[in-house]
Amino acid sequence: MSTPVATTCPYCGVGCGVLARVGEDGAVHVAGDSSHDSKVGRLCVKGAALGETVDLQGRLLHPKMRGENGAFHRTSWDEALDRVAQGFRRIVEQHGSDAVALYVSGQLLTEDYYVANKLAKGYLGTANIDTNSRLCMSSAVAGHKRAFGEDVVPGCYEDLEQAELVVLVGSNTAWCHPVLFQRIAQAKEQGAKLVVIDPRFTATCESAHLHLPIKPGTDVWLFNGLLVFLFQHGVMDAEFVDAHTEDLNAALAAAAADAGDPAHVARICGVQQADVLAFYRLFARHRRTVCLFSQGVNQSSSGTDKVNSIINCHLLTGRIGAPGMGPFSITGQPNAMGGREVGGLANMLAAHMELHEPVHREIVQTFWSSPRIASRPGLKAVALFDAMLEGRVKAVWIIGTNPVVSLPDADRAKRALDACELVVCSDIIERTDTNAHAHVLLPALGWGEKDGTVTNSERRISRQRPFLPAPGEARADWRIICDVARRLGFAQGFAFDSPRDIFVEHARLTAFRNHTPGRDGQPAATRLLNLRGLASLNHQEYDAMRPVQWPVHDDGTGTQRLFTDHHFAHADGRARLIATTARLPVHGTDREYPLVLNTGRVRDQWHTMTRTGKSPRLAGHISEPYVDMHPHDALRSGVREGELARVQSSWGAMVARVRHGGGVLPGNVFVPIHWNDQFASDARVGGLVNPVVDPVSGEPEFKHTPVRVEPFPVRWYGFAFARRFLPASQLSYWTLIRGDRFVRYEIAHRERPKDCSAWAKAWLGAHAADVDWVESEDPGTGVYRAAHVQDGRIESCVLLSPGPDLPSRHWLASLFARDALRDEDRIALLAGEPPGGSVDAGPVVCSCFGVGRNTISEAIRAKALDTPAGITAALRAGGNCGSCIPELRRLIAEAHAETDA
Template sequence: MAGDESHPANGGRLCVKGASLGETLGDDGRLLTPKVAGATVTWPEAIDSVADAIRMAVETHGPSSVAFYLSGQLLTEDYYVANKLAKGFIGTPNVDTNSRLCMSSAVAAHKRAFGGDLVPGCYEDLELADLLVLTGSNAAWAHPVLYQRMKASARPGRKVVVIDPRRTATSDLADLHLALKPGTDTLLFNGLLVWLVASGAIDEAFVADHCSGFEETLAEATAAAPTLEFVAEACDLARDEVEAFYRWFAEEERTVTAFSQGVNQSVAGTDKCNAIINCHLATGRIGKPGACPFSLTGQPNAMGGREVGGLANTLAAHMDYDTPGAKERVARFWQCDEVADGPGLKAVELFDAVERGEIKVLWVLATNPAVSLPESGRVRRALEQCPTVIVSDCIRHTDTTDYANILLPAAGWGEKDGTVTNSERRISRQRRFLPQAGEAKPDWWILSAVAGRLGHRACFDYSGPADIFREHAALSGYENDGSRTFDISGLANLSDSAYNSLQPTQWPVREGPHNTTSRLFTDGCFATTDGRARLVPVKTRLPEVQPDGKFPMIINTGRIRDQWHTMTRTARASRLLAHRSEPFVDVHPRDAEALGVEANGLATLEGDQGQFVGRVHINPGQRQGEVFVPIHWNRQFTGEGVATALTRSITDPLSGQPEAKHGRGRLTRWPARWHGRLLVRKNRPRRWRADYWAMQPMDACDSWWLAGRTNVDWPAMVQEWLGGQPQLVMQDQRQGRFRAARLSHGTLEAVLMVERDPALLPAVDWLADCFTMEELDEATRRCLLAARSVDTEDIGALVCSCYQVGEKQICRAIEEGANSVELLGEQLQCGTGCGSCIPELTGLVEQQVAEVNCSV
């Protein structure tokens, strides 16, 4: 896989996930045929089943008994057809998307401040800024391509502030890291506004000419954050650190504040975003090169979904239910009787309604709510009792497809044709280059076919995605006359060939000359009724759930470097699980010592709604009294490592976004009597049971991390674990060590390794390679129970996923003189791919140099 060097967003750069996409392709594990009640059916039969279920629900319980749950993985054309079918022709307003979980607070804040969901800046601004503020964003891992652009634009005098409770890989870019107390962002930015006024940094002319609400907002900020000392104490920061941040912000005209999930996923997410925007409006730092508030979106096409009304509280083409005449306008354009009354139910509310039995038909497209929504146990119970669950997906087994009555095989990445829109409002073509697997169909085709069965064929008679895009573009300009900023009517008459060759384009794209712009609000005119931006008074609202005697730890959740959402695609690439191969808990060293949990051991994190079991990582960058867990693992890959079992269904009252970044829990040692690794040839039946397990798919075998609370008679039980009699066995009962391997006709079938101490379990990369050999020679057989050949280099824990470079390799190279990231790249290639491992490389270099200096 290679990036498109001509694309303005990435210039050819790929993160390790993008570079690994080719490894996720293939039919293995794909949903290849439609299924109804578990039986394979034809497409006409499947479409009939979907249409019949919808028709019966509408006739018996009304249109609102049907709901759609969409995804930022859909293309814009898919999203458009789903929204049109649901809101325009079925008549249900209950259409929401997993984008609700990542950026709906930013949407609500944009609307309050600017009069519309409008991101004012562009990626170039991240490079032009003299002060770059990254808040609630571990961009090095979650937005690695953008992070590399930020890193490459470093220059003398440019300052970077990272605001995050944890010290993350992104902190390595920072001149100042503010490890604030979780949930105190509004206090910090209210305090900034007060400081800006006191230091004379307000752009009084801009505020007077282009803004409203300044006095009320300042009064609220002053009441909430009256002094710098108050802010520092409330945010648990040093006074000098807060003052430095405030002073830099006051001094630098070119300031970009980029914010993401750490800000959005909060009960006060909308207020946090507005507190940031308030500071930019008050200083006039918007609509200018290198100066803007910038929402870093968490999904590939969350912006495209917002354009077509994918959120339950919006209509297509950035129109809203509360705008007079908007519903009627959309109905006229679509030629339907009327658009559903709304707003509909937002994601958490939607699944609450499913649990109450109010939703009779739920259609889930390209997402996995059984893992991604908070209180995931309750979500699974809701799915189980819903009369009809329809799931369109490209993967056969997910936590959500397991509850489906009707399964519809959807085209996957590389098989789909359409457009996406990124965080800087840039529309890009995704062109199909693979045949559709099995009987898979594009989502727009499936939705249109159902619409046809429901009697609306004429309004969904699309011959391809170009037809849909033209209609979407035309609606954006329909009865617009400049009243709506989202306007791509200049693309409404594209021919099929022009659509196919469409170059990356930022909206708006109106008809006529000078029809587009890379930045919005350059003239100080906003999308409100009077053209003035709104500063919004923001009160302090801390997280709803606070630690107590029963649950004393704050839980922070988030993404890791090599995974994406709930692993349904990324787990198909074995190298993406090499860096972090099982669920884990990051713990501060003092907390680990106080609680009796050990590095590499297992721990249980118990919360209000459930529990999480993961490997302990001691991390001094973690705030004391707080832990971090990754969001990605699902029940296909672990027994009790689902992060959403720990978070509650508490939402921002304006955006409906869940407080997914914050929970509380109790951390205790998981009492393991033994730890093990099991490697079994792929697709073999699982005959064993373990108290703890996590699966790591590899190229030719499946690898399992295992642990048990009780002792096992391994010689007596080994056949059950290996699927047959082993040919090689080694046991040291006193040390708690057992190893066995089973071969069949000279090929390796399974290997089991058990230790009392998990640190003694060997790496399994060499063993995994043995499964690719048609027949093992005698020398290889003798090495199986050692898990490595005498000729094989022990690379240690993987650091660079792009080039499969391990920690021991890196440390040896540093000892031999490659004592910089650049020299390591020249010698081992690590850090020269996506660059996500550079912070770890830097840390290893610094550690090694420090050890040498200490020894001297």
């Protein structure tokens, strides 16, 4: 086995350290890196399963171009790069710089992001470069800049452990940032209080002392009310406010106008007044308070005001710049912050400089020695795709993201790409919803192959290091961009030979003329993003670079917390309390669309599943797209749990399985974001989402879309297992789940086959006359079962039923690991249940160790287990990332309730 390589996880913004090594058989083994500063050696289940996601199945390995017949054909790098450069050059010459654009991703490395931003803004002369981070974190960026003068997260992860009170706002941290949540859980065990503010009762709420299920969109009322409460009760650091802030009176006046009365706040937010006051009193009593917020706050048409309403409460009480306190934006992508550092957003310049500031434009252009510099902010994500549809943007280069799935009103994004003269996609996967609309496909390196840096949510820069060879003809994104830049005549500005060269230039730019002249006699302002101590790294030092938080001092040491001296990044050194106006989402519900759609993540999947969708263990927890709704709303909508339903908005529709029990309040529904046309027949929730954006940040309204739910009638339900992919497009509904040595399909159709046997044989590819075919059909129940066996080994099986109540899939999956079926297995296949009365493990609860629900419930009953720790001791479940612990608690409670009954 190879020597372990220290790298960084490519998933969420926690930025966990990973030790990766390659076995003699080529398998990749990963473990948590206990020496990494962002954590203590743990990985969540997604990180632990990284080794299952690095195979080459489905990889884009060679450049491809679309021919006149509409099909892609393999081509050379020279031909593909020439096509890209010539297309961009022609369009710029004919229509100007703003007719071209780049759309990039928070999963790019900082070095990739840097050269993309440099090419667009400094050489092409357009600020039309935006990122999918616009969809998740741009409201936090705007809020930080308004309050602090710069996009900075002031605290560090240790603050969560030192806090007396942790407030989680719009964040299902237990599922979305599990390793970080375990640090919060440890603080809770040491006496810290935990408040969760979320419309849903999520896994995170299981651990809370107080849960406030506020109505979507009412956060500003809640925090404006808190600001007024704190001021009225004297919980204000008057010395700090007087010496270090501005605009208190305006912020208080705006808050009092909307939220001066806790009873009014409670009515607007839809919660009990007693719970509102309990939250306010907890905040008032505990100085060491951290408010951690995420997409539930940001993804809103009032997201920036939500962010500032939270920050206002910290500024009023002086709770910033010291251990255990501060507002804390937790990012969803591994390098959302690194992209912001290099100007990856359309309204920013590199090194936290501003496009609208002439001095900043002059600094950056001088440093780059570039022929031009973008002179005004570019188009933000939603507006960028609108401009493509309208013909104003005629060429786009999409790098490392899947906007046809992730954008709101995603079908409009499809039409925009189809209207574009030139669509270039750099990706690791060949078939994605977005790549289907490209003219040129460029194969990029993936995690384990890439070399560079990322910055996590606490400003910590870490290395991603390669431990796998480049597959096929895939190249690093930075190299592809530089190759195109050279073809455009910009060789001097892109003469980089390695990611180290790019990083050092980025570091030098952060330090270059890092004193902006003050206005009206004020002292010069210093940009907090300063990597001066890393600006002269040689190759060996870059390769060995340890994780470090910026600002980085001359001696290479980092900075744990910002604003410890209460000097902020505004020119006068003072923070701003922002007057925030409480307002409801732009589109409200009505008789046609009476429910509010909220979107988000599930525990074991990531974004559009191009990586996690490959892992069998990650498919075990939640394997199908679903719509979670309150039983009363389901009854009114005419749908039932387990059946299929259509979710419809003004912008689009999707089909998913109905679920209850996810903590959804009446009037609301929840749908995960992950499924797309590669994994399901019709489950792109982005196609439904309200495209209204925040007027300041441009971030879309993913948490509040008016919808209706209605039955999706089918004549039969079923599932199938096979050792190869099956042609499912003719079915009314299907979902693809990848397992260990098989693929599984959940299926349904509007018409039942007239001859189930003939249909099943044709679909499963069991045509031969001498095929070993096992089948049974019950005319009374309408249940049909069949299996294809070859050389004693199961090749495929299918089950059809008139209703959605189907037998367990989990014992069937185990048959595909066997070289030969036993006689009792054949009988069990026809009976549809495990052989010999054996217990089916049930749906996976602990994905880290593959422990099923039935196994856990049986152990709870048999061994009288009454704590998650007891379950861990007996079965290991819950003993790694801990994200299943809330579910373990529920199973304990259910078992005890059965016993008491």
